[in-house]
Amino acid sequence: MMVVSRFLSVGVGRLLGVSRYRLQPSPAQEAALLEHCGHARYVWNLAVEQHAHWQRGRALAPGFVEQCRQLTEARAACEWLAAGSIIVQQQALKDFHQAMANFFGQTHRRPTWRRRGRSEGFRIVAVKPGDVRRVSRKVGEVRIPKVGWVRFRWSRPVEQAKSFRVTRDAAGRWHVAFAVIPAPIPGPGTGEIVGVDRGVTVSxxxxxxxxxxxxxxxxxxxxxxxxxxxxxxxxxxxxKRRGKVKVAIAQLRAREGDRRKDWVEKTSTDLARRFDVIAVEDLKISAMTRSAKGTIEAPGTNVRQKAGLNQGILANGWGRLVARTEDKAPDRVWKINPRYTSQTCNACKHIARESRESQALFLCVACKHRDHADVNAAKNHRDTAAGLAVAARGGLLLGEPVNREPQRDLLLVG
Structure with missing residues (x-):
């Protein structure tokens, strides 16, 4: 099995399927889908292992083309691997290659191991128009290699896509996400600017x-x-008891996640429709939610409090809200430097830490202006964006529609 041991793959770049539907596979189809997931996970983990052996000074780790050649050798040596879909296995390599590119581009973390029951899924490419069909008013079918026609809930029209991803969450639910890019939502054209401040108590x-x-x-x-x-x-x-309880916990967590996603979709759509410019803080969420445990030699402090804060940040969907708003309102989401925005009075612009009396109350020590602390910060984001718009457009009034495209680089702050 030397061929298999030296064959390795790359980290998965997520397919952001904006058009996701609930799959309804039969028991036999579910078993076949789990086989696909197992093959994709196996190939992915081999790729992670292969790249883990690379060190500075050694020859470069194999790229996508070389790994595909090794995959062909591995399929010839392993009957159980050859019984799977070559599309599923090659796309696992492609996903890993993209994940490594994202890592070296410093936009994502390094790809890690995939575990059974977590991050289950695979991608299918070269989808033809006849591979998706509508059976009835609420039922559709998608053709999956070596599985056949699998039903899904037709909750809305399906746009033509060249690829799709099949996933299974911890609660045991199957989904199919078609890789389509929706049309941007047009703004009202009034030039109105809104500031958005994200928090833990108020999302x-x-x-x-x-x-x-x-x-x-x-x-x-x-x-x-x-x-x-x-x-x-x-x-x-x-x-078995522990397994059943873990599934019940996953179902509750999935329900919580579904509500968060639904809130994000509705909120981002509302912002894109009501405002021409959406000003948000330029926050490094991945850095903000890192663990405070530290190391054995240098243990962290206030670890439990930091863990609770991290959970609160992630539970409020800070990153997803901005990402989905950018998808729906491209070039209309401006990121503002958050420095001192929570300590600055929106009325007199006086900066003082003491003005933030509590999580909810802002009482300026200079002019006694009173406001909700998060709303005051949001107004500061709005005013900063408004000042940038006036400066970039040569002093034009804010009531006119904002055209940010020519000054895109100029207006980005932070």
Whole structure:
């Protein structure tokens, strides 16, 4: 098995399928889909292992073409691997190659191992128009290699796509995401600018005074989650009982995630339709949510408090909200330097840490201006963007439509 041991692959670049549907496979089809997921995971992990052996001074790790050649050799040596789809396995390599490119481009972290039950999925390319069809008003079918026609819920029209990704979440739900790019949402054309300040207690505060909050789990759901977490802590590792409880926990987490995604989609669409420019803080969320544990030699401090803050940031969908708004309103989302925006009075522009009396209250120590702290910060984002718009357009009034395209690089801050 020397061919297999030296064959390695690359990290997966996520396919952001903006058109996702719930798959409804039969038991036999689900088993075949799990086989595809296993093959994609195996190829991916081999690629991770291969690149893990590379060190400075050695020959370069094999690229995508060389790995495809090694995959052909591995399929010839392993009957169980040859029984799978070559498309699924090659696309796992392609995803890894893209993930490594993202890592070296310093936009993503280094690709890591994929585990069974987590990050399950595979990608299909070269999709033809006849590979997706509508069966009835609410049922459609998609053709998957070596699986056949698999039904999915036709919740909205399916646009023609050249590829799609099949995924399975921790709750056991299957989805198919078609790689289509939706048309941008046109702005109102009034030149109106809104500032958005993201927080933990208030998910998004607008300069208009609106306070938007991601819908959390209900109280009964939170209590059930606590009971399930206590049960799984007492359950024997590897037991069927523990597996069932973990699935129940995953279902509650999936419900929470679905509500967050739904809130993000509705909020981003509303912002793109109502405002011509959306000003947000330029936050480095990945750096902000890093663990504070430290090392054995230099252990961190306030680790539990930092972990709670990290969970609050991620639970409010900070990054997803901005990303989806940028997708729907391209070139209309401006990122503002967040320095001192939470300590600056929007009325008199006095900067003082003492003005932020609490999480919710901003009371200026200079002019006694009172406002919600997050709304005050959002107004500062709006005013900064407005000043940039006036400067870039030679002093034109803000009431006119904003055309940012010619000065795109000039207007980016932070």
């Amino acid at each position: 998004a505060a607008l300069s208009t005074g609106e306070l938007l909050i991601v819908p959390p789990l209900r109280e009964a759901e939170k209590k059930r989650l606590v009971r399930l977490q206590r049960t799984v802590a007492r359950a024997k590792p590897g037991s």
